[in-house]
Amino acid sequence: MAKNSDDRGGKDKPVERTTSGRQKLMEAALELAATTRSLASLGLREVARHAGLNPNTFYRHFKDFDDLGVAMLDELGTELRAGLREARMRPAKKGFRLSDFSNPAEGLAQAQALARESVGLVLDFVMDHREAYTVGIRELHGTSPVMRKAMQALLDGVAVDMTEDLLGVLMLPAVSHEELLAVARVIVRQMVFFSMDYLEQPSRHAEIKREAERFILLLFWGAIAARAPELLAAAKLKFPAI
Amino acid sequence: MAKNSDDRGGKDKPVERTTSGRQKLMEAALELAATTRSLASLGLREVARHAGLNPNTFYRHFKDFDDLGVAMLDELGTELRAGLREARMRPAKKGFRLSDFSNPAEGLAQAQALARESVGLVLDFVMDHREAYTVGIRELHGTSPVMRKAMQALLDGVAVDMTEDLLGVLMLPAVSHEELLAVARVIVRQMVFFSMDYLEQPSRHAEIKREAERFILLLFWGAIAARAPELLAAAKLKFPAI
DNA sequence: TCATCGGGTATACAATCGTCTACCGAAACA
DNA sequence: TGTTTCGGTAGACGATTGTATACCCGATGA
Incomplete structure (x- = not known):
């Protein structure tokens, strides 16, 4: 493994709005699903990254x-x-x-x-x-x-x-x-x-x-x-x- | 990593027909896509495994x-x-x-x-x-x-x-x-x-x-x-x- | 008879993934 | 004032993935 401190470095800049984390996650998921692939096949880390949040934050708000x-x-x-x-x-x-x-x-x-x-x-x-x-x-x-x-x-x-x-x-x-x-x-x-x-x-x-x-x-x-x-x-x- | 000689061990038994590898792959993909998830989000290894074939065999027949x-x-x-x-x-x-x-x-x-x-x-x-x-x-x-x-x-x-x-x-x-x-x-x-x-x-x-x-x-x-x-x-x- | 080649395999590697445990600050509340 | 809860972070793990390289064998064809 090259660098395990992964995530948060990438081409897709975070959405960066003044909304709550939950909102940010939903917006990120919407954007990704619309342009990339189906909702169910989105990666939890992927949407968290795109929302500018830590992967684990997802668990705070959603089960799946x-x-x-x-x-x-x-x-x-x-x-x-x-x-x-x-x-x-x-x-x-x-x-x-x-x-x-x-x-x-x-x-x-x-x-x-x-x-x-x-x-x-x-x-x-x-x-x-x-x-x-x-x-x-x-x-x-x-x-x-x-x-x-x-x-x-x-x-x-x-x-x-x-x-x-x-x-x-x-x-x-x-x-x-x-x-x-x-x-x-x-x-x-x-x-x-x-x-x-x-x-x-x-x-x-x-x-x-x-x-x-x-x-x-x-x-x-x-x-x-x-x-x-x-x-x-x-x-x-x-x-x-x- | 536990055992790197992965694949070919699992609950989903191969389709096992007398057809060509290409056919086997298509059938496996159809079955998996119908029951599991969308075609595009299928794993190449996944369908190869379900077809009872080596992952790389996929490349012999299909680009993506x-x-x-x-x-x-x-x-x-x-x-x-x-x-x-x-x-x-x-x-x-x-x-x-x-x-x-x-x-x-x-x-x-x-x-x-x-x-x-x-x-x-x-x-x-x-x-x-x-x-x-x-x-x-x-x-x-x-x-x-x-x-x-x-x-x-x-x-x-x-x-x-x-x-x-x-x-x-x-x-x-x-x-x-x-x-x-x-x-x-x-x-x-x-x-x-x-x-x-x-x-x-x-x-x-x-x-x-x-x-x-x-x-x-x-x-x-x-x-x-x-x-x-x-x-x-x-x-x-x-x-x-x- | 020997070279080629199409279809199949084996192994390896880096990347990414989901999830677990632990820590943290602020707000809510007693 | 002290404590609990809520939303967020950090780091680590084993598993799985796509793909690259290399080997292999039987048929085809010269």
């Missing part, structure tokens, strides 16, 4: 990396849900009113505007939190059952929020609450992929947004068509060209 | 784990696409004929049968290859850009296959080829999640199948509704209750 993972997810997850809800409330105050499709054409137009707003919102959020998003999705299909469950629960929570908010703004005719929730779940999951595309292909931003909107509208169209096809025929709808 | 990864994906990916196509051709021979929706009700019923058949097919396939599926999806969102690109290309390839096969059986009215491809892509991606549910929750198998079918039908309904809503109204369709 699962432990650290759920702590991170607690923090960022609630921030995500709150952010999305708040942002989703904004347009509602801005003049949207509950549409009951008594005028189908108007209702459909409103649905389209709502879809556009929501898609932009999610994608902006992802762009603003690309590190957290990246590791989150990694863990969604990762090796740790704990993290997988936690991420699945988070996505389901988002779908539930979305359903509730949607019910306050848009009354789809003859579409039950459960049906709407199923649609929301599917949308949330699909947005995982659209978000990934969005992060990886900046040059296709506009196109990806259009695709996501189209997907959502297709689902709503389908849901209405399955229950009240005459509404769609009556609406003489103008579906956005491909 | 990305290299091994794309080799595995080459093998299993083509098997997947071939398997799906072959299975998709089967019902076509079994009496399905091209439907042009001149009789809307019949066309829609046929679409529903087709969706059911396809969903069952994919989910069966996933059950039969759960190891490969598990690590594949892991790598889809994993840390290696090489593996991510390869997996995305594979999924896109499946979507293309699906579109072509679909065009041979089902002529959706007024839905363009590009539109159909976009829908196929979305379906393939969503099936990633449905498959995950399917593997993780054996008790909900029937329910998950129904959800997947519903999702696909919803998309087709929506696609038709966007182009020819009068068809749906005329069909007096019987959408499966939720």
